Amino acid sequence: WxxxxxxxxxxxxxxxxxxxxxxxxxxxxxxxxxxxxxxxxxxxxxxxxxxxxxxxxxxxxxxxxxxxxxxxxxxxxxxxxxxxxxxxxxxxxxxxxxxxxxxxxxxxxxxxxxxxxxxxxxxxxxxxxxxxxxxxxxxxxxxxxxxxxxxPTSPQNTPNEQLTVNGVRLENYFAPETEIAPILTDLVSQARSEILFMAFSFTLEPLGEAMLDRAAAGVVVQGVFETTGSETEFSYYPLMADAGLPTLQVRQDGNPRIMHHKVIIIDRETVVFGSYNFTANANDSNDENVVIVHDPTFASYFVEEFQAVWDEAKNP
The missing domain is CATH 3.30.870.10 (Endonuclease Chain A)
Structure with missing residues (x-):
């Protein structure tokens, strides 16, 4: 399916x-x-x-x-x-x-x-x-x-925001009529052992702070940022790179073109993906969609991709 x-x-x-x-x-x-x-x-x-x-x-x-x-x-x-x-x-x-x-x-x-x-x-x-x-x-x-x-004024009328397909739980949201930041922040805050992410753009404060909090609590947090824009004032790359937390590691991507993923993998069992960059514009202004899949098998394919992108990325 x-x-x-x-x-x-x-x-x-x-x-x-x-x-x-x-x-x-x-x-x-x-x-x-x-x-x-x-x-x-x-x-x-x-x-x-x-x-x-x-x-x-x-x-x-x-x-x-x-x-x-x-x-x-x-x-x-x-x-x-x-x-x-x-x-x-x-x-x-x-x-x-x-x-x-x-x-x-x-x-x-x-x-x-x-x-x-x-x-x-x-x-x-x-x-x-x-x-x-x-x-x-x-x-x-x-x-x-x-x-x-x-x-933001478009109707909030998604018929099946929570659904189960073949025994697998999915969530599906559309921004900006649904505010996605709190949903992702809650998910990240529940991480028990590991958060992996790949981010074309990551400036969204509640999400960044939730990841820093989990890293401070000893959860492994590993992320790859698209290099372009990662050094800008609001990017979470410098904040995470300089956080000095032993379980937190971030890199800039190694593709000379664009690393365009917007992916979060939590405890190798939940995957967040879609069009939604981790930014205020995605949350508040743009038309965007996100799918969250709660399934370790599904997640394993994204973990494999993360590993490939991580291995190609530049060490800070």
Missing amino acids: YEIYFTNPTCPPEAERQGGLDETLAADIAQAQRQVDVAAFDFDAVPMVDALIALEQRGITVRVVTDEDNADQSSINRLRRNGISVMEDGRSALMHDKFVIIDDRITWTGSLNYTSNGVYCNNNNLVRFDSARLAANYTAEMDEMIAGEFG
Whole structure:
């Protein structure tokens, strides 16, 4: 009922980019029988664009939402020229989601922007869920955005925030109509032995303080920060690097491009992932989604990815 994917960001020249997750997604989109929804902060992945246009030509419903800052690119113009209506958020805060819903049943979500760089150059995660109840949450969010409801004033109407799929407990939240910071802070505060994280951007005070508190209590805390921005005034990288706590270790990432994960793994049994950076903007302003999976097997794949990113990261 789930498949977990991670990018292999070797960043080959444009002409040699093939076999990536954009093609995996496109192949799944091509199977659609009734409807495909795409919410994409940034969207230039040609295989996916081609797949959506082919569906539209077959008479299958295609709905696309994007961020207005990225709406003027050739991929979006191609969709529009081929009869697909693309909704823009029309505000300065971001429509930062990256999800695809197929036939009210399959949901793809994660940190991956549907761009060539996202797939081939940046570290990203992407998960495919087969669950009608989870898909219903994303469809409710998509319906809102198609109706022009973005940001903090959009309705808080996720039908299944807590759900169990095949015996595994999941939580699913949409910011900013739901405040996600307290939920993540509570989770982190309950960590018994270990917190692992990978953060493209991490400035969110309650979350950072909760991690420092757990480290002070002897919990192992290990994190990798995207190097860009990690030295800025509000980043938790310097605060954690200089905390002087024996169980706390942080590194800057080793990918010359972008380490784009937004992942927290707690006690190797709970994983937090999605579009939500650990920032006030993600919490208060942007349209974002988060999935929390409580399952050691699911978590083990993310631990493996963490280990690879950690091993590649730079020692302070």
